[in-house]
Amino acid sequence: MPSYAPRGPAPANNQARFDLRSDTVTQPCAGMRAAMAAAEVGDDVYGDDPSVNQLEAYGAELLGFPEALFVTSGTQSNLCALLAHCGRGEEVIVGAKYHIFADEAAGASVLGGIALQPIPVADDGGLEAAAITDVIKEDDPHYPISRLLCIENTVWGRAVSLKRMAQATAAARAAGLCVHLDGARLMNAAAALGVAPQALTAQTDTVSLCLSKGLGAPVGSLLAGPKAFIARARRARKMLGGGTRQAGVLAAAGLYALTHNVDRLIQDHARAETLAAHLTGLGVRHVTQASNMVFFGPDQDPVTLSQELATRGVTISGAATTRLVLHKDIDDAGLAAVMTAFDEVLA
Numbered sequence: 616m617p618s619y620a621p622r623g624p625a626p627a628n629n630q631a632r633f634d635l636r637s638d639t640v641t642q643p644c645a646g647m648r649a650a651m652a653a654a655e656v657g658d659d660v661y662g663d664d665p666s667v668n669q670l671e672a673y674g675a676e677l678l679g680f681p682e683a684l685f686v687t688s689g690t691q692s693n694l695c696a697l698l699a700h701c702g703r704g705e706e707v708i709v710g711a712k713y714h715i716f717a718d719e720a721a722g723a724s725v726l727g728g729i730a731l732q733p734i735p736v737a738d739d740g741g742l743e744a745a746a747i748t749d750v751i752k753e754d755d756p757h758y759p760i761s762r763l764l765c766i767e768n769t770v771w772g773r774a775v776s777l778k779r780m781a782q783a784t785a786a787a788r789a790a791g792l793c794v795h796l797d798g799a800r801l802m803n804a805a806a807a808l809g810v811a812p813q814a815l816t817a818q819t820d821t822v823s824l825c826l827s828k829g830l831g832a833p834v835g836s837l838l839a840g841p842k843a844f845i846a847r848a849r850r851a852r853k854m855l856g857g858g859t860r861q862a863g864v865l866a867a868a869g870l871y872a873l874t875h876n877v878d879r880l881i882q883d884h885a886r887a888e889t890l891a892a893h894l895t896g897l898g899v900r901h902v903t904q905a906s907n908m909v910f911f912g913p914d915q916d917p918v919t920l921s922q923e924l925a926t927r928g929v930t931i932s933g934a935a936t937t938r939l940v941l942h943k944d945i946d947d948a949g950l951a952a953v954m955t956a957f958d959e960v961l962a
């Protein structure tokens with residue numbers, strides 16, 4: 616599967632009109648910028664920033680937890696979570712292709728002395744209960760202490776079903792483990808499954824949500840969980856250098872994202888479906904689509920493909936499998952232009 620790293624040519628002037636590399640490329644809209652400019656701020660390390668406090672309260676309620684913590688990135692959010700859940704010599708069981716294992720520079724091991732035990736990820740993006748049970752260690756001085764299961768949703772755009780999540784969390788709980796949900800794109804998962812986000816988060820002890828992906832904020836994630844957990848995560852955030860001061864200008868963007876950009880995610884999913892059908896119609900092989908993502912295996916050299924698309928204002932990341940991500944800055948006209956560019960390049 617593709618990595619997140621952009622492999623194609625970067626847009627020459629950062630002015631690519633249709634950037635499909637990720638949903639992290641969105642620009643803050645005028646309304647979001649106005650909310651940022653108007654934000655009341657204070658020193659958040661003192662707990663004094665009203666906009667941060669408002670975002671954390673709103674996020675906690677939205678996600679169905681007593682408290683939430685505003686952090687600088689999804690990676691920092693997961694790392695704070697792991698440091699708050701586990702001590703040195705303790706172990707996290709995690710999907711081998713999940714972000715926490717594959718894409719976070721093993722931060723929990725480097726900085727927390729935490730062992731990461733990867734297990735296979737099934738085709739639907741979920742984890743098999745038996746695979747979890749198999750690696751949970753008995754209490755034996757030879758082994759790390761199994762403490763936490765990390766699940767992810769969505770996984771490569773795929774929304775893992777509630778049932779599938781429940782099987783995994785039950786396997787972990789049966790052995791006394793806690794469960795953390797890396798819900799970077801949790802709102803996409805909820806939209807794709809047609810459920811409220813709490814239907815997913817109710818299954819887990821803690822959750823991380825990115826505000827800077829499909830939701831369109833420039834910076835930030837929310838980590839939510841019980842009060843004592845958030846107190847430990849706040850300490851971890853400070854230790855990691857993530858205590859920030861007048862962060863309300865960023866929190867205001869996050870609050871705007873949560874109040875304006877959640878309901879529209881289904882539009883991204885619908886456009887991804889349209890794009891996938893269009894590519895299939897053009898004879899592209901191995902096209903798959905899930906939530907806001909389309910994947911395909913290009914028959915031509917991916918670098919050439921991305922270069923030819925770039926001359927038409929379309930930026931993609933060319934790898935062995937190409938990932939196209941729909942987001943709020945690709946509207947219907949943008950989608951039409953993207954499809955025209957593919958028509959020309961693949962003709």
Ligand SMILES: *Cc1c(COP(=O)(O)O)cnc(C)c1O
Nearest residue numbers: 688689690691714767797799825
């Ligand atoms: C993007 C992502 C993260 C990390 O978020 P950053 O803000 O890029 O650090 C974590 N988990 C998943 C599943 C992601 O997609």
